[in-house]
Amino acid sequence: MRVLVTGGTGSIGSVLVRSFLERGDEVLTFGPTSYPGRVADIAKDITIIRGNLAYQSEVFNAVKNHRIDRIFHLGSMLSLPSNANPWAAFQVNVVGTMNVLEAARLFDVPQFIFTSTIGTYAHGAGEVVTDETLQRPATMYGTGKLYGENLGRFYRTRFGLDFRSVRLPSIMSPCAKVRVVAQYNSWMIEYPILGKPFPCFVTPETKRPCMYFKDAVRAISTIADAPADSIAMVNYNVGGLNPTPSAKDIELEIRKHFPGADVTYEPDPVVMKFYETAKTVTFDDTCAREEWGWMPQYETLDVVVPDFIREVTKNPSQYGLA
Ligand SMILES: NC(=O)c1ccc[n+]([C@@H]2O[C@H](COP(=O)([O-])OP(=O)(O)OC[C@H]3O[C@@H](n4cnc5c(N)ncnc54)[C@H](O)[C@@H]3O)[C@@H](O)[C@H]2O)c1
Numbered sequence: 001m002r003v004l005v006t007g008g009t010g011s012i013g014s015v016l017v018r019s020f021l022e023r024g025d026e027v028l029t030f031g032p033t034s035y036p037g038r039v040a041d042i043a044k045d046i047t048i049i050r051g052n053l054a055y056q057s058e059v060f061n062a063v064k065n066h067r068i069d070r071i072f073h074l075g076s077m078l079s080l081p082s083n084a085n086p087w088a089a090f091q092v093n094v095v096g097t098m099n100v101l102e103a104a105r106l107f108d109v110p111q112f113i114f115t116s117t118i119g120t121y122a123h124g125a126g127e128v129v130t131d132e133t134l135q136r137p138a139t140m141y142g143t144g145k146l147y148g149e150n151l152g153r154f155y156r157t158r159f160g161l162d163f164r165s166v167r168l169p170s171i172m173s174p175c176a177k178v179r180v181v182a183q184y185n186s187w188m189i190e191y192p193i194l195g196k197p198f199p200c201f202v203t204p205e206t207k208r209p210c211m212y213f214k215d216a217v218r219a220i221s222t223i224a225d226a227p228a229d230s231i232a233m234v235n236y237n238v239g240g241l242n243p244t245p246s247a248k249d250i251e252l253e254i255r256k257h258f259p260g261a262d263v264t265y266e267p268d269p270v271v272m273k274f275y276e277t278a279k280t281v282t283f284d285d286t287c288a289r290e291e292w293g294w295m296p297q298y299e300t301l302d303v304v305v306p307d308f309i310r311e312v313t314k315n316p317s318q319y320g321l322a
Pocket residue numbers: 006007008009010011012013030031032051052053054073074075076077078092115116117118167168169170171172178
């Protein structure tokens with residue numbers, strides 16, 4: 001199978017690309033630079049296409065010049081950068097997603113997988129969010145992703161494109177570079193491993209539903225492989241850690257391995273303002289479980305943290321930490 005992964009050298013995309021290579025897929029990535037970064041060690045085994053999602057012709061060329069079987073559209077600006085520059089976020093996340101969907105339609109790509117976000121829920125969503133909860137995002141990022149979900153559904157019904165998407169909660173992964181509203185989940189673990197102090201930018205009580213990156217990669221490939229007749233909801237919540245840990249819970253867990261961890265709390269008013277609107281603590285993923293058998297494998301901190309430590313110490317270059 002020949003797969004195109006937009007954002008394939010990013011945090012989640014690079015791990016997804018490795019999993020596809022391992023199972024024998026031919027892999028192409030699409031992104032703003034030809035610098036392989038996290039996929040440097042496998043760069044010779046994949047095709048890295050340099051292009052900007054906002055430029056229709058660059059997207060069309062990438063899809064037209066290769067007979068693509070599946071597109072995994074992960075390329076995106078994340079939450080805080082999108083809020084800081086909503087004009088760029090519109091071009092990348094809204095126009096860019098339209099460009100990739102159009103490329104799929106025009107050049108006969110049968111399947112399209114999209115990564116949406118828990119950030120599509122905010123105003124009035126409450127502490128428990130299900131697939132039926134009204135999506136009223138509070139950010140430019142969430143607004144753009146919600147458009148992507150619905151545009152994909154439109155392409156599915158209007159043009160028969162096999163569009164499917166997962167809404168990911170905050171992802172815990174090594175070397176997540178972009179500071180987003182819930183990145184403390186990852187940095188609270190990573191900084192103590194690297195011997196760096198971590199000034200946590202939310203209060204100790206803050207909770208945001210989260211998922212280990214290995215589960216995120218598995219959710220994305222599992223929904224792609226699910227039988228067509230199992231897909232009814234189309235856009236799905238997928239959950240990870242259960243119950244959702246607080247920032248303090250993560251600190252206490254990492255202290256079991258690094259008792260001298262230098263963690264302080266310096267809540268950022270801009271980030272805390274976000275949490276005044278987005279109060280979700282429980283991310284209900286019943287539809288994904290019932291329709292295509294979603295089941296996270298990393299549900300508790302005592303499973304996530306040791307694996308995170310192993311990954312960072314065993315494969316630092318894979319995460320840009322060498
Ligand atoms: N990390 C999270 O907590 C999280 C949570 C929910 C959803 N998601 C979604 O998962 C996907 C992957 O996120 P990630 O955590 O790997 O982030 P990331 O920032 O590591 O990866 C995003 C990728 O998009 C690429 N990109 C950005 N602008 C582009 C442009 N103009 N043209 C082409 N490519 C461009 C970047 O180069 C990068 O490779 C994204 O769609 C994101 O919205 C992530």
